[in-house]
Amino acid sequence: MNIIFVKVGDKYNHIHVNTLYKDLVKLYPNSQFWCYTEDPTNLNSQIKTIQPICTLKKWWNKLALFSDKMPFKGKCLFFDLDVHVKEKIDDYFENFDQLTVLNSYWKEKKFFRPHSYDVTINSSIITWTAGQQNHVWQHFRSNYDYFMRKYAGIDRFLVHEKIKLSTFKDGIVNSMKINDRKSPVDIYNGIYDVFTRKFI
Amino acid sequence: MVYTMYSRENLYKSAIKAIEKVYNESKWNKDVDFFRISDIINSINDNQLASKEWIVEKILPYLKKTDKIFIMGSWYGVLGHMLSQYTENDIIMYDVDPMSKEIGRYFCPTETHPNCHFRVGDAIEYYMIHEVGRNHNIVINTSVEHMEKEDIKLMSSFKDKDTLMVMQSNNYHEIDSHINTYQNLEHFEMSLNLRNVLISEKKKMSKYDRYFVVGK
Numbered sequence: 001m002n003i004i005f006v007k008v009g010d011k012y013n014h015i016h017v018n019t020l021y022k023d024l025v026k027l028y029p030n031s032q033f034w035c036y037t038e039d040p041t042n043l044n045s046q047i048k049t050i051q052p053i054c055t056l057k058k059w060w061n062k063l064a065l066f067s068d069k070m071p072f073k074g075k076c077l078f079f080d081l082d083v084h085v086k087e088k089i090d091d092y093f094e095n096f097d098q099l100t101v102l103n104s105y106w107k108e109k110k111f112f113r114p115h116s117y118d119v120t121i122n123s124s125i126i127t128w129t130a131g132q133q134n135h136v137w138q139h140f141r142s143n144y145d146y147f148m149r150k151y152a153g154i155d156r157f158l159v160h161e162k163i164k165l166s167t168f169k170d171g172i173v174n175s176m177k178i179n180d181r182k183s184p185v186d187i188y189n190g191i192y193d194v195f196t197r198k199f200i
Numbered sequence: 201m202v203y204t205m206y207s208r209e210n211l212y213k214s215a216i217k218a219i220e221k222v223y224n225e226s227k228w229n230k231d232v233d234f235f236r237i238s239d240i241i242n243s244i245n246d247n248q249l250a251s252k253e254w255i256v257e258k259i260l261p262y263l264k265k266t267d268k269i270f271i272m273g274s275w276y277g278v279l280g281h282m283l284s285q286y287t288e289n290d291i292i293m294y295d296v297d298p299m300s301k302e303i304g305r306y307f308c309p310t311e312t313h314p315n316c317h318f319r320v321g322d323a324i325e326y327y328m329i330h331e332v333g334r335n336h337n338i339v340i341n342t343s344v345e346h347m348e349k350e351d352i353k354l355m356s357s358f359k360d361k362d363t364l365m366v367m368q369s370n371n372y373h374e375i376d377s378h379i380n381t382y383q384n385l386e387h388f389e390m391s392l393n394l395r396n397v398l399i400s401e402k403k404k405m406s407k408y409d410r411y412f413v414v415g416k
Contacts, residue, residue: 054348055348055349055379055380056379057376057378057379058376060376114234115234115235117235142296143296143297143298144377145273145296145297145346145377146239146297148376148377149235149239149242149377150233150235150239
C-alpha cells in the first residue's frame with residue numbers, strides 16, 4: 001500500500017511529515033511512503049518525494065494525487081498533516097476501487113444553505129486505487145480557476161461536482177473540534193498544530 | 201456599427217440581465233449554478249473595472265486600424281465590451297470556462313459588438329497552436345496571476361518582435377486561485393522578458409497593488 005502526504009507551501013513543515021511518518025511506519029511497516037512537495041528538505045529519507053505537477057495552493061494540491069502522472073501504483077491511503085494516527089485503521093477499509101473519504105459527523109447539526117456549498121464529507125483521510133480517479137483531476141483542470149473561486153475547498157468540489165464517493169464506516173476518526181469519542185485517528189481540521197501542540 | 205462610448209452604467213445593465221437569466225432559469229432547472237451570480241458581480245467590481253479602464257486608456261494610442269486583438273483569460277468579456285466601444289478591430293476573447301461565452305454575450309451582444317468573438321478552451325494551448333503571438337498584433341492578459349509562470353514565459357518567447365504584449369498581475373497573494381503573484385512591479389516586469397517596455401505602472405487597490413506592463 002502507498003501512504004501519501006501533501007506538503008506544499010509553508011503552513012506545514014518537514015517535522016509534521018516526519019512525525020506522521022514515524023507513527024505510521026510502526027503500524028504499516030511494509031507500505032511505501034510518499035510526499036507530494038516542492039520542498040523535500042529534511043524529510044525522512046524513507047519517504048519518496050513527488051514534485052508538484054502544477055502550481056496550486058493549499059488543499060487544492062490534494063487533487064493532483066489523482067492525476068495519471070503520479071508515480072505510485074495500487075492501493076493508496078492519504079492523510080492530511082494535522083492528524084494523529086494512534087492505531088491501525090484497516091478494519092475501516094472496504095473498497096479501494098471507490099474514492100473513499102470521511103463522513104464529517106461533527107457537522108451533522110450544522111445549518112447551511114445550498115449556496116454555501118458546505119458539505120458533510122471530509123478529505124483528511126482518503127483511500128483509492130492509483131489510476132482509477134484520473135477523471136477527478138481532469139474535471140478539476142477543465143475549469144480549475146472557476147472551481148477555486150466557487151468552492152472553499154476540495155470537499156465541496158468533490159460533492160458538488162458529483163464525483164462518485166464512498167465514506168468510511170463511522171468511528172474511524174475523532175474530530176478534535178468536538179472531541180467526543182475514542183477513535184484510531186484524531187483529526188484537527190486546521191484548528192490545532194499537532195507538532196507544536198498549540199491551537200491555531 | 202453603433203458607437204456608444206463606454207459607460208459603467210451599460211455594463212451594470214448587462215450584468216443585471218445576465219443575473220436575471222441565471223435566476224429565472226433556476227426556477228425550473230436544478231442544475232443552474234447559483235455561484236454564477238456572485239461571479240458575474242465580481243467581474244464588474246470596482247477593482248476589476250478600474251484595472252480594465254486603465255488598459256483601455258493606455259493602449260488606445262498604440263492601436264492601429266488593422267490590429268487584431270487577442271484577450272487571454274477573458275472571463276465574461278468585460279474588457280472586450282470596453283474596447284469595442286472604441287475600435288472595430290477584431291477582438292478574440294479566450295477563456296477555459298465553458299460559460300464564459302454564454303454569459304459574455306450579455307456584455308458583448310453580437311448585434312452591438314460584432315467584432316467581439318468568444319472562444320472557449322485552454323488559452324495557452326490556443327496561443328501555441330494558432331501562433332497567436334505571430335498572427336495577432338496585440339495580446340492582452342489581465343489575469344497573469346491565474347496562470348503558470350512557465351506559460352507566461354512561453355508566450356513572450358513565441359511572438360513576433362512587433363506584437364504588443366499588454367499584461368496585468370498583482371501582489372494579492374491571499375487568494376487561492378492566484379497562483380502567480382509578484383512581490384513588486386519590477387519583479388513582474390522582469391518576469392515578462394520583453395525587449396522594449398513601453399509602459400510599466402502600478403495602481404494601489406484597496407487590498408493589493410495592481411501591476412501593468414506593456415511592451416514588445
